[in-house]
Amino acid sequence: MSITLSIIYLISTVTFVIGLKMLGHPETAKKGNIISAVGMIAAIIGTIFLHDFEVASINYILIGAALFVGSLIGWLIAMKVEMTKMPELVSLFNGFGGASAMLIGLVEYGNNTGDAMQTSTVIAAIIIGSITFTGSLVAFGKLNGSLNDVRLPKYNLINNILILGLIAFGAYIVMMGADSTLLIYVLLAVSLVYGLLFVFPIGGADMPVVISLLNSLTGIAAAITGILYGNMVMLVGGILVGSAGLILTFIMCDAMNRSLSNVIFGAFGGDSDAIAGTAGTSASGGTIKKTTASDSAILLNYASKVVIVPGYGLAVAQAQHVIHELELLLTEKGIDVSYAIHPVAGRMPGHMNVLLAESNVDYDKLIEMDDINPQFPNTDVVLVVGANDVVNPAAHNDPSSPIYGMPILDVENSKHIIVNKRTMNAGYAGIQNELFFNTKTSMLFGDAKSALTELVSELKNM
C-alpha cells in the first residue's frame, strides 16, 4: 500500500470520529454528516487509484459501472423516501451492508491460503454478513406490514441450537484447513436461514431495538472485513458503528424497561390472546366516552396548557402538518402548547422528532419524557393522536401486562385527555389500554387527518 493511501485512510478514519461526534449535537449534526461523507469519498477514490496491484482495464470499467449504478440507486432512494419509511430504509441499507460483507467473505474464502487467522475472519464475515442481510430483510418486511410475526414451536431452542451449531461448524472449517467449497456454501445457507429465524419471532413493537442491533452487526461485519485486509479505515469505521449501534440498542431497551435478551427471546407482541376487550368495555368493566370535534374544540379553546402526544398513527395518517396548524392556532390564542415525545415513539428511536421536524415544528416544542412528566398535573388538556402503548397506564399498575415497568408518559395525571384513534383496536404491541376507559378520557374516533382538520376548523370559528 502506498504511503499516500495510508495517509488518506488515516484522515478518513479521523473524519469518521469527528463526524460521529458532531452528529450528536443539533447545531453541528449536518456538518458532521458531510465531514464523514467527504472522508468516505476520499477513502473510496484513494482505494481505486492509489493501490499497487496490476489491474486489467475491464476491472476498472466494471468498478466504474458498479459505482455509477449503485450511487444512482442510492441517491434516488434517499431523495424519494418518505420520512415515515425511515425505519424501513435503514433496515434495507443495513441489509445491503451485510450482504456486501458476506460477498467479500465468499470471494476471499476462495483466495485463502489456509492461515487460521485469515480463515476465521473470512468465516466470521460470512456468518455475520448473512445474518444481517436476511435479518434486515425480515425487519424491512415486518415494518412494511408485508410480513407477520411467525413463531415456530420451540423457536428459541431451535435458534440457539442453530447459532451454536454455526459457530462450531465455522470452527470446524478453520481447523480442517479450509479447502472445501461445499462446506462454505452449507455455512452460508445456514447463516442466511438463521438470520430469518432470528428476526421472525420478534414482535413489531420491538423493531426499534432490532434495527439498532442489526445496525451494530453491519458495523461489526465491516470491521471484520477490515481485519481481513489489514485495513484500518474499515476496522475503525466498522467498530465505531458497531459500538455506537450497541449503545443505542441498550438505550432503547432501557426506554422500554426490557433487557436485550428479553427482546430477542421474549418475543411478545401480536399475540392474539392479548388483544382482548376490543368492544366498548374494558376488563374492569369501565366504559368509554365518545366525543365530537366541536366538544373537543371547546375544551381546547378554554385550556391554558395543552400537551400533544403524537404517535405513529399520526404519521400514518399524514397528519403532521395539520397538527402543526392546530398547534399554531392554539398558540395564537395564547395557549401554551408543547409535544410530549416518548423515546420509542414511532418505529425507530427518535423517529417522531424527524416526522414533526418535517412539518416545521420547532424542536424546542418537543419535550422528552422525563421533562414533560412532571408537567402533566398542570396540564388542562392532553391530546393523544395515534399513540397507544406509550400512554398505557398498565405499564405502572398491571404486573401481568407485557409492558409492565416500561416508563410511559403519565397523561392520566392531567385534567382532561382527548384520545384520537381510528378504532378501538389494540396498539402495535397488541395490548388493551385502560386509559381509554378513564373517566377523564374522551375518545375522538376517526382518521387523524380528518379529525384534526375538523378540530382546526371548529377552533377557527370560535
Next chain:
Amino acid sequence: MNELLEFISNNLELIYILILAIFIGVELIKNVPSVLHTPLMSGANALSGVVIVGALLVMLQADPNDYLALGLGFIAVVLGIINVVGGFAVTDRMLQMFKKKK
C-alpha cells in the same frame, strides 16, 4: 493456549486499536439527545458502508477471467455504494429539516 498467546502477541497493535475504537464509539454516542437518534442511526449506517473499500479491493485484485469473483465483487460494490450514498444523502435530508426555519 500457546497458540492463543502467540496470536495475542502477533496482533497486539490490532487488539489495542479494537479496544480503543470500541470505547470511542461508546463515548461518542452515550449522551446524544433522543431528538437525534434517527439521523444518528442512519448516519452510522452510512459509515458502515465503509465495507465498500473491501468490495473494491476484491474487484481490483480479481483476475479478469475469474467471473465469479468479478460478479460477486460487482454486486458487493453496488450494494456498498448504495449504503454509502443513500445513507449520507438521507441523513443530510433529515438534518435539513431540523434547521430552524424562522
